[in-house]
Amino acid sequence: xxxxxDIVIIGGGxxxxxxxxxxxxxxxxxxxxxxxxxxxxxxxxxxxxxxRQQFGTKMNCMLARESMKTFETLSEELDYxxxxxxxxxxILAYTEKEINQFKKNVLLxxxxxxxxxxxxxxxxxEIVSCLNLExxxxxxxxxxxxxxxxxxxxxxxxxxxxxxxxxYYPFTEVTEIKTEDGRILSVITNKGExxxxxxxxxxxxxxxxxxxxxxxxIPVYSQRHQILVTEPIEPxxxxxxxxxxxxxxxxxxPDGGILGGFGDPxxxxxxxxxxxxxxxxxxxxxxxxxxxxxxxxxxMVRQWAGLYNMSPxxxxxxxxxxxxxxxxxxxxxxxxxxxxAPTTGKLIAELILDGKTSIPxxxxxxxxxxxxxxxxxxxxx
Ligand SMILES: Cc1cc2nc3c(=O)[nH]c(=O)nc-3n(C[C@H](O)[C@H](O)[C@H](O)COP(=O)(O)OP(=O)(O)OC[C@H]3O[C@@H](n4cnc5c(N)ncnc54)[C@H](O)[C@@H]3O)c2cc1C
Numbered sequence: 540x541x542x543x544x545d546i547v548i549i550g551g552g553x554x555x556x557x558x559x560x561x562x563x564x565x566x567x568x569x570x571x572x573x574x575x576x577x578x579x580x581x582x583x584x585x586x587x588x589x590x591r592q593q594f595g596t597k598m599n600c601m602l603a604r605e606s607m608k609t610f611e612t613l614s615e616e617l618d619y620x621x622x623x624x625x626x627x628x629x630i631l632a633y634t635e636k637e638i639n640q641f642k643k644n645v646l647l648x649x650x651x652x653x654x655x656x657x658x659x660x661x662x663x664x665e666i667v668s669c670l671n672l673e674x675x676x677x678x679x680x681x682x683x684x685x686x687x688x689x690x691x692x693x694x695x696x697x698x699x700x701x702x703x704x705x706x707y708y709p710f711t712e713v714t715e716i717k718t719e720d721g722r723i724l725s726v727i728t729n730k731g732e733x734x735x736x737x738x739x740x741x742x743x744x745x746x747x748x749x750x751x752x753x754x755x756x757i758p759v760y761s762q763r764h765q766i767l768v769t770e771p772i773e774p775x776x777x778x779x780x781x782x783x784x785x786x787x788x789x790x791x792x793p794d795g796g797i798l799g800g801f802g803d804p805x806x807x808x809x810x811x812x813x814x815x816x817x818x819x820x821x822x823x824x825x826x827x828x829x830x831x832x833x834x835x836x837x838x839m840v841r842q843w844a845g846l847y848n849m850s851p852x853x854x855x856x857x858x859x860x861x862x863x864x865x866x867x868x869x870x871x872x873x874x875x876x877x878x879x880a881p882t883t884g885k886l887i888a889e890l891i892l893d894g895k896t897s898i899p900x901x902x903x904x905x906x907x908x909x910x911x912x913x914x915x916x917x918x919x920x
Contacts, residue, residue: 540708540730545569546891547726548739549713549749552583553689553877554869555741556696556707557884560617563703565892570705571735572697573728575712579693581743583877585813585845587766587798588689589779589788590878591628592653593681595644595917598854600651601898602879609881610687619695621687624793626777628684629658629666630918631830632677633784640917641679648681655681667776669831674785686779686790689877696884713742716753716866723753723865737865737891744811744846746870755860758908759850759871760809764802765819767842769834771795780830781920787826788920797834801826802847802874802920813844847874852913857883857903858890867891868905874919 546562548555551574559572574580590610592603614620632638641657648655658680660672666680697707708730715727716738725734740757742749750757772795779790780799789799801823820842827834850856850871860866869887872879886896902914 540711541571541706541733543734544571545735546571546737546739547733547735548572548741549726550574550581550741550743551578551697551707551709552581552741552743553579553693553696553880554743554884555739556693556700557880558739558741558869558887559700559705560696560703561885561888562891563700563705565888567888567892568704570700571733572700572705572707573711573713573726574707574709577709578697578707579690582845583693583743584690585766585843586689586877587686587788587800588692588877589628589686589790591681591684591779593628593630593644593648593655593679593684593918595640595647596854596914597647597651598902598914599875599916600648600653602882604651604653605882605898606879607683613692613695613881617695617699619691619698621692621695622793623685623687625683625685626779626790627680627682628781629663629778630679630781631663631675633674633782635676637784638677641677644918645679653681654683655679666778667780669775669833671830671832673829680778684779713749713752718754718863721862721864723863737867739867739869739887741869743870744848746848746868753863753866755863755866757856757868757870757905759848759856761811761846761848762804762807762809763812763844764800764847764874765815765842765844766798766800767820767823767839769797770838770840772837775831775833783918783920785826786920787823787830789827796840797827797837799823799827811846813846815842815844848876849873851908853916853919854914855879855883855903856905857887857900858905861906
């Protein structure tokens with residue numbers, strides 16, 4: 540293993556790989572990605588890989604819109620088919636409060652050139668004819684949202700970064716970060732020490748513990764999030780179906796399987812438990828069959844879990860730590876870090892190399908929590 544690097548990225552998920560690729564694309568040399576397991580073995584390889592632009596905050600809308608533009612041509616750019624499937628997102632409302640929030644969201648989205656619109660229950664059924672409309676009072680639809688293959692996308696970034704000179708070390712766990720007088724000296728791994736003055740914490744569900752290794756407190760925690768997939772069936776519908784109040788998201792993938800999950804923040808304990816539970820599959824199956832009754836006879840084939848890395852306002856923490864020069868954070872994505880990776884990877888690369896970013900991200904700094912300037916995102920599962 541090399542002994543010295545200009546930039547060490549801890550975490551070989553979609554964030555770390557996108558950052559490495561964007562750094563290398565901008566001409567940075569001697570970049571190393573350290574991954575304790577294998578590429579995409581963390582949340583990136585376990586996620587739904589839904590990519591949507593429908594959010595309730597300007598920041599997320601902008602980051603997601605820019606990412607979508609990148610996703611459109613990413614297969615060509617990275618020379619790897621990431622299986623982009625632009626099937627849309629149909630987000631359903633069950634309460635007046637939600638309708639009011641959705642109206643605000645759509646106004647915001649349209650002002651940012653995101654092609655989202657309000658839909659009535661009848662229009663929702665025109666989009667997805669097998670829907671049971673019970674309880675649904677409206678929703679929003681954005682036809683340009685979609686999904687990709689999360690493994691292929693992460694591999695694509697990792698391989699492209701390596702073609703541009705970055706090094707990817709799997710099975711290489713960072714165990715210590717040496718610092719002195721507010722600067723980084725080196726990282727210690729299970730395979731030896733690497734001298735460096737720049738470290739990027741892109742360790743997903745383990746980003747808090749990585750911060751502790753460097754002696755900095757990052758206000759994030761991790762929480763299990765489960766997901767399942769059914770056997771493939773004949774094509775029934777295309778868009779992602781999602782509800783924040785009823786708490787579900789699921790979609791028929793191009794291969795015919797239905798993939799979906801829900802968040803359970805009140806019952807899930809914080810930590811890094813990623814065991815699967817039968818309570819999840821039972822509840823998820825009920826949610827699916829209630830909304831799409833025809834799924835009653837369909838068999839589930841697999842379930843798994845991963846970690847959401849949660850921040851206090853469900854927004855990522857991006858930028859350099861004010862107390863440790865050269866310690867950059869790209870973490871706390873709170874369940875929507877896959878879809879933002881093309882843009883956040885580019886912005887972190889710009890920040891490291893140019894000291895400024897093409898989209899302002901200073902409001903997503905870690906200092907916002909102390910300042911009490913939280914940016915609450917209302918539209919998350
Ligand atoms: C079930 C589920 C569904 C989801 N659905 C979506 C979705 O539809 N759309 C979306 O945008 N997001 C979704 N997410 C969230 C998304 O998966 C994450 O936000 C995103 O993958 C974060 O990427 P990452 O690279 O930061 O983290 P990860 O992919 O977790 O990568 C971090 C890596 O760091 C490594 N690591 C940790 N500690 C160390 C160390 N000490 N040394 C070396 N390596 C280390 C880990 O092994 C890991 O591979 C979902 C998440 C889950 C769990």
